Amino acid sequence: MSNNNIESILLTEIKAELKDIAKKVINNDRITVEEGIILYEKGELGFLGTLANIVRERKHGHNTYFNRNFHIEPTNICIYNCKFCSYVRKIGDVDAWEYSLEQIIDIAKKYKEQAVTEVHIVGGVHPKRDLHYYGNMIQEIKKVLPDIHVKAFTAVELDFMIKKAKMSIKDGLIKLKEYGLDSIPGGGAEIFNPEIRKQVCDEKSSTEMWLNIHKTAHQVGIPSNATILYGHIESYADRIDHMNKLRDLQDETNGFNTYIPLKFRKANNNLSYIGEVSTIEDLKNYAVSRIFLDNFDHIKAYWPMIGKETAQIALSFGVDDIDGTIDDTTKIYSMAGVEDKTPTMTSQELVNLIKEVNRIPIERDTLYNVVNDFS
Ligand code: V47
Numbered sequence: 001m002s003n004n005n006i007e008s009i010l011l012t013e014i015k016a017e018l019k020d021i022a023k024k025v026i027n028n029d030r031i032t033v034e035e036g037i038i039l040y041e042k043g044e045l046g047f048l049g050t051l052a053n054i055v056r057e058r059k060h061g062h063n064t065y066f067n068r069n070f071h072i073e074p075t076n077i078c079i080y081n082c083k084f085c086s087y088v089r090k091i092g093d094v095d096a097w098e099y100s101l102e103q104i105i106d107i108a109k110k111y112k113e114q115a116v117t118e119v120h121i122v123g124g125v126h127p128k129r130d131l132h133y134y135g136n137m138i139q140e141i142k143k144v145l146p147d148i149h150v151k152a153f154t155a156v157e158l159d160f161m162i163k164k165a166k167m168s169i170k171d172g173l174i175k176l177k178e179y180g181l182d183s184i185p186g187g188g189a190e191i192f193n194p195e196i197r198k199q200v201c202d203e204k205s206s207t208e209m210w211l212n213i214h215k216t217a218h219q220v221g222i223p224s225n226a227t228i229l230y231g232h233i234e235s236y237a238d239r240i241d242h243m244n245k246l247r248d249l250q251d252e253t254n255g256f257n258t259y260i261p262l263k264f265r266k267a268n269n270n271l272s273y274i275g276e277v278s279t280i281e282d283l284k285n286y287a288v289s290r291i292f293l294d295n296f297d298h299i300k301a302y303w304p305m306i307g308k309e310t311a312q313i314a315l316s317f318g319v320d321d322i323d324g325t326i327d328d329t330t331k332i333y334s335m336a337g338v339e340d341k342t343p344t345m346t347s348q349e350l351v352n353l354i355k356e357v358n359r360i361p362i363e364r365d366t367l368y369n370v371v372n373d374f375s
């Protein structure tokens with residue numbers, strides 16, 4: 001690719017170091033950690049969007065994915081006290097909840113006649129519940145919804161429930177797979193730099209444990225997602241370090257489906273004083289993520305967290321997935337202050353949202369098999 005071509009693609013005068021990065025991205029070459037940091041620090045927003053969109057369209061064209069899903073949050077009782085968490089409660093607190101198995105089955109029954117393909121189950125780390133309790137829960141849900149894909153439990157929940165059942169991580173994951181666990185969501189990753197992790201979530205599973213659980217899951221045939229919690233006290237170098245660890249693991253296992261940047265939301269938690277980063281920062285972050293994580297097929301903008309309009313704009317900044325219908329079944333972000341307290345979208349609304357920005361809506365299942373093509 002000649003410089004002239006690059007200039008015609010980028011339509012702007014750019015610094016030599018950014019031009020070198022642009023050449024690499026256009027030639028489908030991997031960028032380095034240092035180059036990732038330069039993108040955050042020096043890349044003008046339109047430049048980042050253009051490069052991220054090149055990667056996005058090379059992988060997916062205009063295709064934009066969503067699914068029909070609902071969440072079950074079995075409890076908000078948690079042994080940990082992450083500083084950014086607005087959700088955690090202790091046994092006996094007035095607004096703590098812990099659903100019985102019957103209540104969970106009742107939630108599943110509501111979806112019997114609906115074309116949902118995925119249930120996303122996450123919650124607090126409950127001191128009294130082990131792997132067999134949750135394995136039994138999965139089995140009961142699948143009796144009601146035999147075809148549902150169960151994407152369940154962050155690595156932090158898994159770490160605790162497997163140890164409580166006195167099993168090794170590998171045996172615990174194999175056992176959960178036998179119970180019906182199909183994949184693992186991306187939560188609990190937060191930020192991998194141990195210094196920052198210590199300051200925002202001192203007690204929970206370490207970076208090494210999070211990576212080990214996902215690696216072992218991939219090895220035993222359980223795919224997973226990955227997240228980052230950004231926009232608090234981390235630096236750009238910390239974000240790139242986080243993605244670099246994920247990129248290395250993906251090179252090894254190829255077990256990650258999608259990367260979901262989670263924006264720190266400030267209400268009702270112990271980091272509220274920090275405030276929130278701007279939408280510009282969100283778009284920059286989606287774009288750099290798309291450029292850096294060359295071996296991740298998908299980048300997701302989780303609409304209940306980022307909002308519908310920003311999710312739409314993010315589709316021009318590297319994002320190709322906006323998550324699903326949700327049906328007002330998650331409280332994590334409403335408790336952390338997002339405006340939409342009852343997140344729900346019909347699949348028609350998701351289709352319209354995607355079409356409004358001239359992309360092609362594709363209903364997918366959790367593993368990105370096409371369920372419905374709306375082109
Ligand atoms: O790990 C908690 C985050 C995560 C706050 O895999 C917060 O498809 C922002 O992982 N501000 C759980 N974030 C949610 C999660 C997730 C969400 C959507 C899709 C998928 C997927 C996974 O929520 C936690 C933590 O990083 N979180 N509190 C907060 N105040």
Ligand code: SF4
Nearest residue numbers: 078080082085088124
């Ligand atoms: Fe518990 Fe998860 Fe909240 Fe941390 S983020 S306190 S592990 S519910």
